Amino acid sequence: MTATNLLQIDKLSKSFAENQVLKSIDLSVAAGEVVSVIGPSGSGKTTLLRCVNFLEVYDGGSIQIDGREVGYVDTSSRKRRGEVDLAGMRAETGMVFQSFNLFPHLTAEQNVMLGLRRVRKKPLKEAREIAQHWLSRVGLSHKADALPSELSGGQQQRVGIARAVAMDPKILLLDEITSALDPELVNEVLDVVRQLAVDGMTMLMVTHEIAFARDASHRIVFMADGLVSAQGKPDDLMAEVATNERLRNFLSRFSATAH
Amino acid sequence: MDAIIYSLPFLMNGLGVTLLVSAIVVALSLVIGVLLGIGLIYGPWPLRWLIRLLSDCIRGIPILVLIFVVYYGLPPLGLNLSSFWAAVLALTVFKSAHVIEYVRGAVTSIPRGQMEAGMAIGLIFPQRLRYVILPQAMRRFLPPWLNGVTDAVKGSALVSLLGVVDLMQAINQVIGRTYEPLPLYVLGALMYFAINYSLSTLSKVLERRYSYIRE
Ligand SMILES: Nc1ncnc2c1ncn2[C@@H]1O[C@H](COP(=O)(O)OP(=O)(O)O)[C@@H](O)[C@H]1O
Numbered sequence A: 001m002t003a004t005n006l007l008q009i010d011k012l013s014k015s016f017a018e019n020q021v022l023k024s025i026d027l028s029v030a031a032g033e034v035v036s037v038i039g040p041s042g043s044g045k046t047t048l049l050r051c052v053n054f055l056e057v058y059d060g061g062s063i064q065i066d067g068r069e070v071g072y073v074d075t076s077s078r079k080r081r082g083e084v085d086l087a088g089m090r091a092e093t094g095m096v097f098q099s100f101n102l103f104p105h106l107t108a109e110q111n112v113m114l115g116l117r118r119v120r121k122k123p124l125k126e127a128r129e130i131a132q133h134w135l136s137r138v139g140l141s142h143k144a145d146a147l148p149s150e151l152s153g154g155q156q157q158r159v160g161i162a163r164a165v166a167m168d169p170k171i172l173l174l175d176e177i178t179s180a181l182d183p184e185l186v187n188e189v190l191d192v193v194r195q196l197a198v199d200g201m202t203m204l205m206v207t208h209e210i211a212f213a214r215d216a217s218h219r220i221v222f223m224a225d226g227l228v229s230a231q232g233k234p235d236d237l238m239a240e241v242a243t244n245e246r247l248r249n250f251l252s253r254f255s256a257t258a259h
Numbered sequence B: 001m002d003a004i005i006y007s008l009p010f011l012m013n014g015l016g017v018t019l020l021v022s023a024i025v026v027a028l029s030l031v032i033g034v035l036l037g038i039g040l041i042y043g044p045w046p047l048r049w050l051i052r053l054l055s056d057c058i059r060g061i062p063i064l065v066l067i068f069v070v071y072y073g074l075p076p077l078g079l080n081l082s083s084f085w086a087a088v089l090a091l092t093v094f095k096s097a098h099v100i101e102y103v104r105g106a107v108t109s110i111p112r113g114q115m116e117a118g119m120a121i122g123l124i125f126p127q128r129l130r131y132v133i134l135p136q137a138m139r140r141f142l143p144p145w146l147n148g149v150t151d152a153v154k155g156s157a158l159v160s161l162l163g164v165v166d167l168m169q170a171i172n173q174v175i176g177r178t179y180e181p182l183p184l185y186v187l188g189a190l191m192y193f194a195i196n197y198s199l200s201t202l203s204k205v206l207e208r209r210y211s212y213i214r215e
């Protein structure tokens, strides 16, 4: 096995009843790498991300993080990991959701602290320090005591990012994290992601912000119909437009509606 | 009138029994209802099916019938309960079925993403319930449940049917001796009202405590 990749996905397949959403995905992410996934709606991008932290049970193939199979005890036997084991693996995988999914009954700081306290078992004081550190990193020190309902969408999503990275995950998964935001709030969130990239956070992100994907990621993966249709360094991928009709169609539709 | 004043200690005893029955029924049905309610939502299918069946059957039987079924039905099975405990058991079974439904309604009203966000930070299932789902479900659970507590207090009067001397039965017995039904029923009504008024005050405090949308 190649031990160099932090995330290694081989021949991943996943169906919802008759609908085969992921056909055979091969994808890898090296430590410190930022990989963006683009592709038309319904091509399976969200499903792919959800498989990586086993929010979605996959049918075939293999997903490994740091050499450990996700969700199953090993690749061949398909025996499910127990709840504690699974939770332990998920704690190593940060996830930021399109719809934020903050805990509405907890303040911003408590949202960030929950995993630190109950999963990482940090003492209260240390958990609070880590939470304050990350809230300040996303520019929300002054909102530590606010409830999610008192925050703007952009602020909520920044808390969502702080909640995920405070756990010190090996890899951060981001699923169209700005698509539920008003246009004027998009940049404050993308800036935070950019900063994380500079700091060397390993990220796999689904995005429809093509310009952002181009300048923030090391590699872009284009998905279509449950397959990786093309991938490469941003400029190389854009050059593939000449030969990949699907990519050409996707990107042209995009530039027509891009803001 | 004197007779009524003399019988006040007797009435107070009855009030005590009413409060005791209500408290036991409310506490037991809360524990049982929450556990089975969670089983109904997250359990494996045979368990879900069984709980659904039980809850539907129990809620479909008039409480009166349930009380007599327990009272007359258990001794032939070798289970001899005093009329007090038979009544408490029947009321608890009845209340539990309702608590199950309050729990189901409250928990399923919480968006899927909450459970998933809890998974994503590595919480195990009981932690997700305790720290994510149940605190949020509380807000939806409290109003119907507190209503149900009031019903339980009123419903506890049914234990008098088995000869348990609760407030209702005490009143009837005093009337039997004094032949003054009206003042005694008014007194009884006031006592039930006092209990339920305190409960509804308490419920407002609780509901405010668990509302996390600051106005
Ligand atoms: N829970 C589910 N049950 C059934 N079908 C689903 C479910 N989630 C996603 N799908 C289907 O899988 C396909 C891919 O969805 P998704 O991964 O969300 O695509 P994308 O994120 O690229 O838009 C869609 O056709 C969608 O309807």
Ligand SMILES: [Mg+2]
Pocket: A045, A046, A047, A176
């Ligand atoms: Mg999607």
